[in-house]
């Protein structure tokens with residue numbers, strides 16, 4: 001159910017930011033989701049739409065479209081500094097799924113493509129971010 005909590009947070013932030021920016025109507029909300037984030041996109045999209053309706057007291061969100069963007073996961077080796085996309089490394093399908101659904105498993109499977117070190121950090125591809133709000137003043 002954390003999709004609903006995340007959607008609630010996104011909508012609340014969007015309302016707050018729109019008021020600060022003096023928007024009377026939001027036309028589009030862009031949300032960026034890291035591909036390592038454990039989230040069901042369909043559930044999240046549905047939750048966003050439902051919560052937007054529930055928070056629509058002053059018609060701010062009546063015509064708001066929810067756009068979801070995926071952010072690719074990028075790893076960086078702590079030993080040699082190489083940055084890479086996990087899809088470029090040779091993980092098989094099953095392991096790829098495992099990484100997608102459980103980011104902590106990434107450390108078991110992922111190795112730096114240059115020096116084979118398992119010591120890396122995730123520099124991109126986690127979390128949910130309210131990226132942009134479009135609307136009318």
Ligand SMILES: [Zn+2]
Nearest residue numbers: 077080112115
């Ligand atoms: Zn390396």
